Amino acid sequence: MAETSHSATPTRRPTPQDVNDREVVIRVRGLEVGFGTKTIMKDLDLDVYRGEILGFVGASGTGKSVLTRAILGLVPKRTGTIEVFGEDLDALSPQSRKAIEQRWGVLFQQGALFSSLTVKQNVQVPMREYLSISERLLDELAMLKIEMVGLKPDAADKFPSDLSGGMIKRASLARALALDPEIVFLDEPTSGLDPIGAGEFDDLISTLQQTLGLTVFMVTHDLDSLHSVCDRIAALAEGKIIASGPIDTMLASNHPWLRAYFHGKRARAALA
Amino acid sequence: MAGAIARDPNSFHKQASLPVSNAYDPTAELVRHGDELKATLSGQWTAARSEAVEHEAAALEDAARGAHRVLIDLARIERLDTLGAWVLDRTRHELGGRSQRADFVGAKPEHRILLDEIAYRGFQQLPPPRRSSIIDFLAQVGESVVDAGKDVVRGTSFLGEVVVALLRVIIDPRRFRVASIVHHLEMVGFRGVPIIALISFLVGCIVAQQGIFQLQRFGASTFVVNLVGILTLRELAVLLTSIMVAGRSGSAFTAEIGSMKMREEVDALRVMGLDPVEVLVLPRMIAIVVALPLLTFIAAMAALFGGGLVAWAYGGITPEVYLSRLQQTISQSPSTFMVGLIKAPFMALVIGVIASLEGLAVQGSAESLGRQVTASVVKAIFMVIVVDGLFAMFFAAINY
Numbered sequence: 001m002a003e004t005s006h007s008a009t010p011t012r013r014p015t016p017q018d019v020n021d022r023e024v025v026i027r028v029r030g031l032e033v034g035f036g037t038k039t040i041m042k043d044l045d046l047d048v049y050r051g052e053i054l055g056f057v058g059a060s061g062t063g064k065s066v067l068t069r070a071i072l073g074l075v076p077k078r079t080g081t082i083e084v085f086g087e088d089l090d091a092l093s094p095q096s097r098k099a100i101e102q103r104w105g106v107l108f109q110q111g112a113l114f115s116s117l118t119v120k121q122n123v124q125v126p127m128r129e130y131l132s133i134s135e136r137l138l139d140e141l142a143m144l145k146i147e148m149v150g151l152k153p154d155a156a157d158k159f160p161s162d163l164s165g166g167m168i169k170r171a172s173l174a175r176a177l178a179l180d181p182e183i184v185f186l187d188e189p190t191s192g193l194d195p196i197g198a199g200e201f202d203d204l205i206s207t208l209q210q211t212l213g214l215t216v217f218m219v220t221h222d223l224d225s226l227h228s229v230c231d232r233i234a235a236l237a238e239g240k241i242i243a244s245g246p247i248d249t250m251l252a253s254n255h256p257w258l259r260a261y262f263h264g265k266r267a268r269a270a271l272a
Numbered sequence: 273m274a275g276a277i278a279r280d281p282n283s284f285h286k287q288a289s290l291p292v293s294n295a296y297d298p299t300a301e302l303v304r305h306g307d308e309l310k311a312t313l314s315g316q317w318t319a320a321r322s323e324a325v326e327h328e329a330a331a332l333e334d335a336a337r338g339a340h341r342v343l344i345d346l347a348r349i350e351r352l353d354t355l356g357a358w359v360l361d362r363t364r365h366e367l368g369g370r371s372q373r374a375d376f377v378g379a380k381p382e383h384r385i386l387l388d389e390i391a392y393r394g395f396q397q398l399p400p401p402r403r404s405s406i407i408d409f410l411a412q413v414g415e416s417v418v419d420a421g422k423d424v425v426r427g428t429s430f431l432g433e434v435v436v437a438l439l440r441v442i443i444d445p446r447r448f449r450v451a452s453i454v455h456h457l458e459m460v461g462f463r464g465v466p467i468i469a470l471i472s473f474l475v476g477c478i479v480a481q482q483g484i485f486q487l488q489r490f491g492a493s494t495f496v497v498n499l500v501g502i503l504t505l506r507e508l509a510v511l512l513t514s515i516m517v518a519g520r521s522g523s524a525f526t527a528e529i530g531s532m533k534m535r536e537e538v539d540a541l542r543v544m545g546l547d548p549v550e551v552l553v554l555p556r557m558i559a560i561v562v563a564l565p566l567l568t569f570i571a572a573m574a575a576l577f578g579g580g581l582v583a584w585a586y587g588g589i590t591p592e593v594y595l596s597r598l599q600q601t602i603s604q605s606p607s608t609f610m611v612g613l614i615k616a617p618f619m620a621l622v623i624g625v626i627a628s629l630e631g632l633a634v635q636g637s638a639e640s641l642g643r644q645v646t647a648s649v650v651k652a653i654f655m656v657i658v659v660d661g662l663f664a665m666f667f668a669a670i671n672y
Contacts, residue, residue, distance in 0.1 A: 180353035
C-alpha cells in the first residue's frame with residue numbers, strides 16, 4: 001500500500017491492561033435466572049470491558065451458556081439488569097434494541113449456519129437485512145469476511161453440510177462478523193477442533209480482535225485458549241462469578257474448583 | 273473543473289435502516305488543483321452508514337476522472353470498519369488501475385492497520401455454469417427415470433436380504449427377536465386400530481350415502497348393499513389401511529432406522545457383528561406383514577358397519593335386509609372377501625421394504641432424515657396404488 005507523507009508503523013492496539021479508565025460494554029448486575037423451581041444463577045455481577053478478550057469458564061452445567069443466552073435475550077431472566085453499551089436492555093424500545101443487536105455478533109456452539117444457504121449467502125443474510133449496498137459490494141464483503149476467517153474462496157459456494165467442523169466454526173464466525181460488530185460472543189469456539197485447528201482459531205480471534213478492535217466474550221473449556229488469547233478470565237460456580245481477572249489471579253486463587261481447574265494435570269501441561 | 277465540489281451530506285441517507293444522525297455521515301470534500309485531486313474524508317465510514325459510504329466513494333472516483341494524482345486524506349475519519357476500509361481501498365485501487373496515482377495520507381494508526389489487513393484484491397468470480405432450461409428439464413426427467421429404475425433394483429435386492437435374514441433366523445430360532453416383534457406389532461397393529469377403524473367407518477358411510485343417493489333415481493337403492501360390500505371388501509379396506517399404515521408406520525420405520533443411521537448406531541451394530549437387517553428390519557417386516565391383513569379385516573368390518581348404519585338411517589334398509597343381501601352378494605362371488613386380504617401382505621412388504629431402505633439411506637444430517645421420511649411415505653403410497661392396480665389386472669386375467 002502506498003504511503004506518502006505519513007509513515008505510521010502498525011502498532012498493537014492498547015491492551016486493556018494499559019488503559020486505566022476502561023469502558024464497560026457489558027454490565028450485568030444482580031442477575032437471577034432459573035427454570036421452574038431450579039435457580040441457575042443468583043445475584044450475578046459481571047463486567048466486560050471494551051477491547052478485551054474475556055474467557056468465561058465454569059464446570060459443565062453451571063450455566064455458562066445460560067448466562068450468554070440471558071445477555072443475548074434468548075433466555076428470560078427473573079431479576080437483575082443487563083446493560084450493553086451503557087443501555088439497559090429492558091428499557092429499550094424494540095428499534096433501539098435492534099440497533100444494539102447489530103453491534104454484536106454470535107458464534108453458536110454448533111455454528112448454527114442456515115443449512116439451506118451457501119456459506120456466502122449465510123454471511124450475506126445480516127448484510128441484506130440491514131445494509132443498503134450494491135450487489136457487487138455485498139459479494140465482495142462476503143468474500144472478504146470469508147477470507148478473513150481463513151477459509152478458501154471456494155468454500156464460499158459450499159453448503160454447511162459439505163464443511164468440516166473447523167470450517168463450520170470459521171464460516172459461522174464470518175457471519176458473526178458480517179456487520180462489523182463491536183462485541184462478539186463465542187460459545188466454545190474451539191470445542192470439537194483438533195489442537196492445531198484450535199490453535200489457529202485462537203490466533204484468528206486474537207488477530208481479529210487487534211485489527212477490528214473487537215470485544216470478545218468467549219465461553220471456553222480450552223485451557224490453551226485461556227492461556228494464549230484471553231486478557232481476563234471470569235469463572236462461574238455456584239451461580240455466581242467466583243473470580244475474575246488475568247490468568248495469574250486465577251492461578252493464585254484458593255477456591256477449590258479453581259485450584260482443581262487451573263492446577264490439574266491438563267492445566268499444568270497447558271501452562272508448560 | 274477546478275474548485276470545491278459541493279456536496280450535500282443529507283441527500284443520500286433516506287433509507288438507512290438505523291436512526292443515525294447525519295452529523296456522522298461519511299463525507300468527501302474534494303478540491304482540485306490542476307491535475308491533482310485532494311479528497312479530505314470525514315465522518316464515520318462504517319457499515320451503519322453503508323449506503324452513504326458507497327455513494328461517497330463512487331462520487332470520489334467520478335471526480336477523479338482526468339486527475340493524474342489523487343490524495344485521499346484520512347486524518348479526519350472518525351471511525352472506520354472493514355466495510356469502509358474495503359470501499360476506500362477499492363477506490364484507491366481502481367484509480368490506480370486507470371493509470372492514476374492514488375495514495376492515502378494521514379491515516380490514524382488503527383485505521384492504517386485495518387487498511388493493511390483488508391488490502392483490496394479482486395475475487396475471482398466463477399462464471400455461472402451455462403444452462404439451458406430445456407436440457408435441464410430433459411436431464412432431470414432422465415435422472416428421475418434412472419433413479420426409479422435403481423429404486424426397483426435396490427428394493428428387490430433388499431427384499432432378498434430380508435428373506436436371507438429370515439432364513440437365518442428360521443435355521444437358528446434363538447436369533448428370533450420376539451420382544452422386538454411384539455413391540456412393533458403393538459405399534460403398527462394394535463395402536464393403529466382406532467384411527468383405521470374410524471376412517472374406514474366414515475368412508476363406508478360416505479360410499480353408502482352416495483350409492484343410495486345415485487341409485488334412488490333408478491329405483492335400485494337396495495343395490496347399495498352390493499356396492500358397499502364388494503367395493504369395501506375388494507378395494508377400499510385394503511387401500512385405506514395400506515395408505516394409513518404407510519403414513520403412520522412406514523414413516524415411523526424410516527425415522528427410527530434413519531435416526532439410528534444418523535447417529536452411527538447402525539454402524540455400531542455392524543462392528544459388533546450384528547446384521548442391521550436382521551436386528552432392525554426383520555422384526556419390523558414381520559410385524560407389518562402380520563398386522564396389515566388384520567387391520568384390513570378390521571377396516572372392512574368398520575366400513576360395512578358404517579355402510580349398514582347409513583343404509584338403515586338414510587335408505588330405510590333394515591339391518592336384517594342389509595345383512596342377508598350382503599351374505600347373498602358375497603356368496604355369489606366367494607373370492608370377494610379373499611381378494612382384499614390376499615393383497616394385504618404384499619402391500620405390507622412393499623411398505624416395509626421402502627420404509628427400511630429409505631431409513632438406511634439417511635446421511636449424517638437432520639435434513640437428510642426429514643427428506644428420507646417424506647420420500648418413504650410418498651413412494652410407499654404410490655407403490656401401494658401401483659401394486660393394487662397390478663393385482664386388479666391379475667385377478668381380472670385369472671377370473672378370480
